Amino acid sequence: MEYAQKKAVTLLLFLFALFFSQSYSQTIVVPAQDLRQDFERTLHQEIPSQDTLSVKNFLKPLQQSRSEKVQVLYYGLLANGYADFFDEMNAKSDENYLLSIQKAKKSKDEALVVWSQFNYCKYLYYYRKMDKLIPVLLETIDNANKINPEQMILPGETYKIFGWIMMRVDDHELALEFLKKALHYTPKDSSDYGAILNAIGNCYLNKGNTQKANSYFDKTATAALRINDQIRYAKALGDKALIAEKTGDLNAAITLLEKDIALSIEYGNEKNNMYASILMARILLKQKKITAASTYLQKAEDIAITKLYYRDSLKEIIELKLKISNGKDPEKELILHRQLKVLENWLLMTDGDFALRKSNWIVQKTKYENEVKSTQVKLVRESKINKIYVIIILLAIMLIFLIVIFSKKRLKNISLEYDKKTMYYEIEKLRYEKTISEANQDLNTQIQYLHNKNSQISKLKLELEAIHQSPSSFLEEKNGKLQALLDSHLMTEENWSSFKREFQKEYVDFTQVLAVEFPELKESNLKIIMLQKLRFNNPEIASLLGITVEAVKKSKQRLKKKMGNRYNLLFEFIEGV
Known part of the structure; x- marks a missing residue:
């Protein structure tokens, strides 16, 4: 019996060791070729984050690859691994992100350059280093605009992050442009699809269009439930609570937030729990429910103090505490004001809202x-x-x-x-x-x-x-x-004359046919037609001519009405010649 027990223990230890070694020997799949699809398959693999050694072992095949482009992925993913493990800005991540960008530029692969920079942008944005983020972001957007989105690595995620950051700097028009592009390149059965719908809703909410915002929050909830993404569903409820607050339906807002907080707690999402609790406290304070508001604020504060990048939320919590106190406890208020001053000084240099306004x-x-x-x-x-x-x-x-x-x-x-x-x-x-x-x-x-x-x-x-x-x-x-x-x-008459002269040299037949077959075209029509011939889209044409996109569309509509059936012939001619 004793021998049998020893044998069983030995066998269990062997199986445990085998499992342990296999879990640590698991490695990433190296791209078979330098193609976008292969790179994306590699990037979609989950990187272990239990310790830095497991991260390195997992990524080792990329490091050993002879391909310079694969090396770009290695340093970028290694930087992500360090960031996930430390959960804060760290020198190792910084060093490897910059190495990834450096090697991408050396490879002269524009899609890899955009990915390496965008990967760094995500890190800086997540940890609220807006002073470092903005220069990198501007260069990344500029580089992304130079290539076809179909050639980009993870175009949906890239445009999503661009949109989120533009929302943070309050450029909601540009944010909407990026987010709608992101939606086009994101699978509907992914969690990112719901996140983008949610962000579009927030853009419309910030622009004051509560009807469109609510519509997108409903779409977010539907998309989240379709794939059982309970956290995204909870966030959609929280955003609908914002609309209810704005429209004065505070009881409806509270009901939505209760569901939001319950789901956040059930699925262990502290960040969303914190945001929802702060909003709940704000609404309860409007209803003069001081005790309940204080309880939610305390729960939010317990989460906010755990991460440096939650300090913008901590500032909001302290401001709400000061509203609750309202002169009742001068000594406590003095402490809160001191805490608030320290936070504002810290946020001045680190957090996006303050960095953009103050620095x-x-x-x-x-x-x-x-x-x-x-x-x-x-x-x-x-x-x-x-x-x-x-x-x-x-x-x-x-x-x-x-x-x-x-x-x-x-x-x-x-x-x-x-x-x-x-x-x-x-x-x-x-x-x-x-x-x-x-x-x-x-x-x-x-x-x-x-x-x-x-x-x-x-x-x-x-x-x-x-x-x-x-x-x-x-x-x-x-x-x-x-x-x-x-x-x-904007295009002046001098610019236009010079441009028209060179266009006529290049497109002699096209210009002659325009003059003979369509003599009714005015100079304003010719500007739009020639720019469209060169593949400038409506927003680009509007920008150059100093008019709105709607004005460009109306100009085309007026021309269509004026020309009748000959309008289609004209634009077939533009596309065909």
């Missing part, structure tokens, strides 16, 4: 663009421009330092910041116009010029939107320099 993220954007453009500019005045760039970078660094240390003096620096931004865009405009003037004036040059203008118009619109929501808004209202720069990028 002026546009300075970081300018710094990034100056550094990148200075390596590409090969002009006669290169050395002088480089000196200007260096001065701008140094001033930006000094400005950020002064903002943090001497926040009370910030108003004195606003004018300088505004002038710097204006100077930068003026230099960019002059630089590119000089490049174009020195190049061969063919149609390709004109097309490149128009694409650059579209890019500059988009950036200036972002800049104007950010400034209108910042303390610098009064300067723009007074001087209108950035608006003037934006207007100067």
Whole structure:
């Protein structure tokens, strides 16, 4: 009997050791070829996060690959593994994300470059490092715009993250553009599909369109239940509670939040539990239910203090506690005010909302663009421009330092910041116009010029939107320099004449047929037709002509009504010749 027991124990130990060794020997599948589909299959594999050794062992086949492109995946996924394990910003992740980006650029694979940068953007966004995120994000978006989405690695997830970040900087129009693209490239049976629907709903909610927001939250709930994603369903309920709060139906909001919190607790999602509890406390406070509100706030605070990147929520909790106290306990309120001040100073440098408002993220954007453009500019005045760039970078660094240390003096620096931004865009405009003037004036040059203008118009619109929501808004209202720069990028009569001349050289037959067969076309019609011939879409045409997308569509509709059956012939001719 004793022998049999020993034998059984030995067998159990052997099986345990075998299982343990197999679990640790499990490794990632290396892409068979350097193709998007193979890369995506590799990226969809779950990486173990119980310790850093298991992460390295799992990814080892990628490290051993001779393919430089596979090495990009290795360093990016290794960085993700460290981030998941430490659950905070860490030097190992930073180092490996940058190595992944460096190797992607060296490989000259545009899709890999976008993926490596986007992978880093997710990390910076998740841990609220908006000061570091914005320059990387701008470069990533610019690179993504240069390639066909069909060639991108994980286009749905990429556009989703772009949309989320644009929501955070309150550019809801651009966020909607990215999120709708993301929806197109995301399978309907995935959890991401519900997340994107939810984000679109929040965009409409922030724009004040509660009817559309509610419609998207309903779609989110339906999509979540279809795949049994209870946490996404809970979040949809929480967002519907926001609408109920806005419309004054506080009891309905409370009912929705109770379900949200119950599901969050049942499925162990502390983050969603925290957000829902804060909202619940806010609504209960409106109903004067102080005790219940305090209970929910305490539960939310217990979660918020566990993670550094929850400090924006912790700030909201303290502000609600101060509302509850309302002068009843001066000593407690003094402590809360001190905590709030410490949090605001910390968020000033780390969290998105404060970093964007207080630290002026546009300075970081300018710094990034100056550094990148200075390596590409090969002009006669290169050395002088480089000196200007260096001065701008140094001033930006000094400005950020002064903002943090001497926040009370910030108003004195606003004018300088505004002038710097204006100077930068003026230099960019002059630089590119000089490049174009020195190049061969063919149609390709004109097309490149128009694409650059579209890019500059988009950036200036972002800049104007950010400034209108910042303390610098009064300067723009007074001087209108950035608006003037934006207007100067629109197609002037001189630009149009030059473009039309080169177009007519390239498309001789097309131009002649237009003149003979469609003499009723006005100059305004020709602008849209020629740009459409060159594959510019409605938003791009509207941007270049300084009109709305709706105006472009109406112009086409008027032309269709005017031409009747000949309209279809005209646009078949545009597509066919």
